[in-house]
Amino acid sequence: MTSTLPLFVPLAAPLAAALTTVAAxxxxxxxxxxxxxxxxLAAGVALATNGSAAVSAGLLRADxxxxxMLIVIGAVATIACWAGxxxxxxxxxxxxxxxxxxxxxxxxxxxxxxxVLADNLGVLWVAVEATTIVTAFLVGHRRSRASVEAAxxxxxxxxxxxxxxxxxxxxxxxxxxxxxxxxxxxxxxxHLTGHAGAxxxxxxxxxxxxxxxxxxxxxxxxxxxxxxPDAHSQAPAPVSALMSGVLLSVAFYAIWRYKPIADAVLxxxxxxxxxxxAALASLAVAAGLLIAQQDYKRMLAYSxxxxxxxIALGTATGSRLxxxxxxxxxxxxxxxxxxxxCGAGHLLRLSGSSRIxxxxxxAAQRPGLAACLGLAVVALLxxxxxxxxxxxxxxxxxxxxxxxxxxVAAAFTLVLVAFAALARNGTAMLLGPPGSLPAGExxxxxxxxxxxxxGLAAAAVLGISLGPLQDLLHTAATTVTGGR
Amino acid sequence: xxxxxxxxxxxxxLFLLCAVGVLWRRELTALIGLLTLQGAALAGIAxxxxxxxxxxxxxxxxxxxxVLKAGxxxxxxxxxxxxxxxxxxxxxxxxxxxxxxxxxxxxxLAYAAARPLVDLAPAATARAAPVGLAVVLIGFFLAATRRRxxxxxxxxxxxxxGIAAVAFLATGGVPLVxxxxxxxxxxxxxxxxxxxxxRLQAAFGDTDLDDLRELRDR
Numbered sequence: 001m002t003s004t005l006p007l008f009v010p011l012a013a014p015l016a017a018a019l020t021t022v023a024a025x026x027x028x029x030x031x032x033x034x035x036x037x038x039x040x041l042a043a044g045v046a047l048a049t050n051g052s053a054a055v056s057a058g059l060l061r062a063d064x065x066x067x068x069m070l071i072v073i074g075a076v077a078t079i080a081c082w083a084g085x086x087x088x089x090x091x092x093x094x095x096x097x098x099x100x101x102x103x104x105x106x107x108x109x110x111x112x113x114x115x116v117l118a119d120n121l122g123v124l125w126v127a128v129e130a131t132t133i134v135t136a137f138l139v140g141h142r143r144s145r146a147s148v149e150a151a152x153x154x155x156x157x158x159x160x161x162x163x164x165x166x167x168x169x170x171x172x173x174x175x176x177x178x179x180x181x182x183x184x185x186x187x188x189x190x191h192l193t194g195h196a197g198a199x200x201x202x203x204x205x206x207x208x209x210x211x212x213x214x215x216x217x218x219x220x221x222x223x224x225x226x227x228x229p230d231a232h233s234q235a236p237a238p239v240s241a242l243m244s245g246v247l248l249s250v251a252f253y254a255i256w257r258y259k260p261i262a263d264a265v266l267x268x269x270x271x272x273x274x275x276x277x278a279a280l281a282s283l284a285v286a287a288g289l290l291i292a293q294q295d296y297k298r299m300l301a302y303s304x305x306x307x308x309x310x311i312a313l314g315t316a317t318g319s320r321l322x323x324x325x326x327x328x329x330x331x332x333x334x335x336x337x338x339x340x341x342c343g344a345g346h347l348l349r350l351s352g353s354s355r356i357x358x359x360x361x362x363a364a365q366r367p368g369l370a371a372c373l374g375l376a377v378v379a380l381l382x383x384x385x386x387x388x389x390x391x392x393x394x395x396x397x398x399x400x401x402x403x404x405x406x407x408v409a410a411a412f413t414l415v416l417v418a419f420a421a422l423a424r425n426g427t428a429m430l431l432g433p434p435g436s437l438p439a440g441e442x443x444x445x446x447x448x449x450x451x452x453x454x455g456l457a458a459a460a461v462l463g464i465s466l467g468p469l470q471d472l473l474h475t476a477a478t479t480v481t482g483g484r
Numbered sequence: 485x486x487x488x489x490x491x492x493x494x495x496x497x498l499f500l501l502c503a504v505g506v507l508w509r510r511e512l513t514a515l516i517g518l519l520t521l522q523g524a525a526l527a528g529i530a531x532x533x534x535x536x537x538x539x540x541x542x543x544x545x546x547x548x549x550x551v552l553k554a555g556x557x558x559x560x561x562x563x564x565x566x567x568x569x570x571x572x573x574x575x576x577x578x579x580x581x582x583x584x585x586x587x588x589x590x591x592x593l594a595y596a597a598a599r600p601l602v603d604l605a606p607a608a609t610a611r612a613a614p615v616g617l618a619v620v621l622i623g624f625f626l627a628a629t630r631r632r633x634x635x636x637x638x639x640x641x642x643x644x645x646g647i648a649a650v651a652f653l654a655t656g657g658v659p660l661v662x663x664x665x666x667x668x669x670x671x672x673x674x675x676x677x678x679x680x681x682x683r684l685q686a687a688f689g690d691t692d693l694d695d696l697r698e699l700r701d702r
Contacts (some may be wrong), residue, residue: 039696059661075593094560120659122589122658122659122661122665122666123661123662123665125662126662126665126668129673130669130672133669133671133676135681136676139573140581142685143683143687144687146698147681148680148687148688149684149687149696149698149699151680151683152633152680152693152696153685153696153699155677155680156627159640159673160627160640160643161638163643163644163647166647166651166666167620167647170647170650170651170658171654171656173651173655173659174601176608177655178604182657184660186659187659200602200604202600202603203600203601205600208602228701233699234699324645355639386516393510396677476507
């Protein structure tokens, strides 16, 4: 009998941190938030060391895939919240606004943890929709015209999108009821995968399309990505880091949960075609809009769409190698993107503008920040030693082995275009003759750079050796492939 | 139970008519009235299904749905309207006659798309499920072709009502814990949109969504 405590920690710790913020003010609350993020990470690690056995309690259940996702959430949230502490110190905000911000971030973490911990696919949906609600005010935090507009589009588009996913969930439930499953158990993932053979194929086909459309909207897959660049560029930097680094993957996690059910009922071909279309469309959109991009926060947002495209590609391939690589890609992207967005947040406060043209020769003026941003961009480009290099290579290899040469060729051509665009903009901002940053105080100080460096170090270490994560990734990938 | 069946058909018909009426009327207050009526029809469907197979849990869900969709949400929408007095009409991008034709087309499409759901039919009531799907499509259409913030919220609520109707008619309603979560999410989403509408009004001086053009890739 393994302890069920790690199931509750990822939900309780952020709520406790939110209460701390209410009771003890923003300074303590900010650090409590970092603690809560670390607690989520620790819970993920504790669940991972259980081995392949799943732990469950009531509506909550954790297998290797859940443990891995908790590790991703915890790791990225630790970087984002830690960087947020320093950002908070800089911002001239009213204490009430700062407190509200901290509380919403913690509720956001709790909602994401619930999404990956839920055994019930209906509860999973509820949790994903809850992330939209709590992040709405985070996106609109600055209350400028641009950020209110971004928040409105975000809530409307994501709510509509996720409503489609609920229609899909209802169809799955109808199929389950027809197969004589009843009540809450009829939407339990464990029950559904166990009884997949009895589900009606026509209904599951309808449901799979709706679910991919719905959760794909939240995961930023093209052509349902319209909200993403706006929301990710307008949110405060740590929130962008969380939304880009983990929220997209948490939405994609829902697709991983439905994949073994859909594959068992319909065969792997159906979902594969849908995912390949979404993957190539996302890569094309990202590559096309990265070329002419003039805003560096939007540039990072489109880079997220690019990486979600790669994750969809790996999921479409669906072999064990492909899914393992995809999961590694999720972690690597989360860490690198969190560092990149938090760095961009510091830069935005220094330069006062998010235009790429406004920043020139940053390396000469703020070497610490420039190094972090530069290395994060290098990591996002998929260059060694960072883990995205290894995972992109493995996704390509797995795709070729599965006979999807044309898709891999098309996808990586688009990746190359995105690479060129990102590299050109990155070099222009960081290297070359220094531009004119307003001569302010020397922020960010060394302390603010620490979490960013830590994230980069983690991404680099993962690129060199997976260490104990290897087994976890393999077990988690087996969950997604349905045991094959 | 033929009386029960007839009442169910009546409720489903009223449910669909309200959605079509939302496309027809222009004044936002009329839209909210129709939405209230539709919420009541939805609650009626839920109650009739719950009576068919008496179950206290199902009856409780039906009552809760009625309170939320015919009571709380319309009340919230009226409060939004009171705060943004300038916007009384929906300002459609597509004229009313074309909208109504589109509604007819979408209803036909819904009947075609819902075939697997109807064929499977764990309950005979699943035959009426395409009505819900039609309302979902009409809701999408409304959200896409109306320019006022409030009419987009109404579109969103139509989509949600339609999905709830599909779930009730095809399966007798999703499990209680899921239904509670979904209702809480919906309520919070509308509250969030209420606050955002006020902020839109403050930032743009209007709630015409065509003004939302700050953010684009140049």
